[in-house]
Amino acid sequence: MKTIALVSFILFSTSLYGQIxxxxxxxxxxxxxxxxxxxxxxxxxxxxxxxxVPDPEDFAFTxxxxxxxxxxxxxxxxxxxKQVALIAVQGSVPTGASFLANLYPxxxxxxxxxxxxxxxxxxxxxAENENAAVHVGWLVAMAYLSETIEKKIDSCYKAGxxxxxxxxxxxxxxITFLLTAYLEHLKLAGKLPQDIQFKTxxxxxxxxxxxxxxxxxxxxxxxxxxxxxxxxIDWVPDVPFSIQTxxxxxxxxxxxxxKTEIKKMKFPKNIGLKYVYNQLSKPGLKAQKKYEKYLxxxxxxxxxxxxxNFNTPSYYKSNYYVRTGNxxxxxxxxxxxxxxxxxxxxxxxxxxxxxxxxxxxxxxLK
Numbered sequence: 001m002k003t004i005a006l007v008s009f010i011l012f013s014t015s016l017y018g019q020i021x022x023x024x025x026x027x028x029x030x031x032x033x034x035x036x037x038x039x040x041x042x043x044x045x046x047x048x049x050x051x052x053v054p055d056p057e058d059f060a061f062t063x064x065x066x067x068x069x070x071x072x073x074x075x076x077x078x079x080x081x082k083q084v085a086l087i088a089v090q091g092s093v094p095t096g097a098s099f100l101a102n103l104y105p106x107x108x109x110x111x112x113x114x115x116x117x118x119x120x121x122x123x124x125x126x127a128e129n130e131n132a133a134v135h136v137g138w139l140v141a142m143a144y145l146s147e148t149i150e151k152k153i154d155s156c157y158k159a160g161x162x163x164x165x166x167x168x169x170x171x172x173x174x175i176t177f178l179l180t181a182y183l184e185h186l187k188l189a190g191k192l193p194q195d196i197q198f199k200t201x202x203x204x205x206x207x208x209x210x211x212x213x214x215x216x217x218x219x220x221x222x223x224x225x226x227x228x229x230x231x232x233i234d235w236v237p238d239v240p241f242s243i244q245t246x247x248x249x250x251x252x253x254x255x256x257x258x259k260t261e262i263k264k265m266k267f268p269k270n271i272g273l274k275y276v277y278n279q280l281s282k283p284g285l286k287a288q289k290k291y292e293k294y295l296x297x298x299x300x301x302x303x304x305x306x307x308x309n310f311n312t313p314s315y316y317k318s319n320y321y322v323r324t325g326n327x328x329x330x331x332x333x334x335x336x337x338x339x340x341x342x343x344x345x346x347x348x349x350x351x352x353x354x355x356x357x358x359x360x361x362x363x364x365l366k
Contacts, residue, residue, distance in 0.1 A: 023224035069143075070101035070140070074088060084164070108136045118309050140303070209321065210248070211248070233332055288317065297312075300312040331361075
């Protein structure tokens with residue numbers, strides 16, 4: 001009898017005080033995020049007129065943030081029966097400012113600070129590896145959003161909520177990668193309570209950073225606590241443009257040190273190999289410099305018009321973007337392609353990208 005009583009007490013204590021969210025991909029959980037992400041892209045007053053995606057069943061809307069940076073907002077939803085909060089980051093909307101964030105894909109180190117306003121210096125850490133780098137446009141957006149997000153996390157925690165779902169679709173997913181890393185490193189630094197649990201569903205998300213950032217992100221979210229769901233014929237998960245150069249290799253790598261080794265060789269072998277090496281390596285290095293010039297230095301001038309006191313940071317000299325996180329693949333079938341085909345007469349760049357299409361494919365998952 002004592003054993004039964006002890007087990008009952010443990011089960012009761014776990015249900016009362018333990019975490020509510022479970023690790024692993026949850027189809028119904030992700031479908032709720034899709035419905036919420038759909039609403040995050042629409043003005044609240046227009047929700048009643050939009051019926052392309054069903055309303056969320058388990059969560060109730062409670063808060064929409066002010067519009068900041070590149071017309072960025074986020075929504076807070078609270079579970080109707082459980083102590084779970086959901087933070088949904090809006091993706092791209094049809095404004096010049098919103099797309100400006102996407103068009104600012106120069107990389108900056110994943111640890112550092114950004115001078116965003118005269119009285120706003122954003123200090124951040126998104127990875128342990130000093131070579132980790134991320135998309136500057138989405139980091140600026142996340143920095144501005146983090147002010148209200150951290151305050152709402154604090155108020156939710158004081159109300160007894162310790163479990164949070166972080167989500168975003170499209171650009172929102174790109175920002176959510178960075179938000180997840182930022183919040184997890186705040187936990188590691190003791191700046192957030194250790195019993196808070198974050199579970200992330202990025203959806204149709206682009207590539208947020210380089211390989212070193214991906215390594216760190218996947219390590220910190222190991223065990224089924226972060227996913228990126230992609231439709232295989234959606235183009236957005238394939239951006240930004242990625243260029244891998246010899247400078248992107250790890251320190252100990254035969255390709256990175258090839259130039260030095262070639263110099264040690266005897267004439268004329270060294271001349272021939274040097275020519276081949278230059279033909280292979282220089283185009284990539286040249287392309288990376290051009291991307292940094294046009295999508296970094298030049299775009300930053302437009303950013304300053306949107307954010308007047310923005311101080312252009314020093315860029316990380318790379319454009320080696322890689323897909324990140326635990327990937328859930330949505331593979332279109334014949335039934336899907338009958339509705340959303342690729343005929344030139346019906347071609348629409350968003351027809352495989354919106355929550356509506358992702359919801360249809362997710363419903364087919366086992």
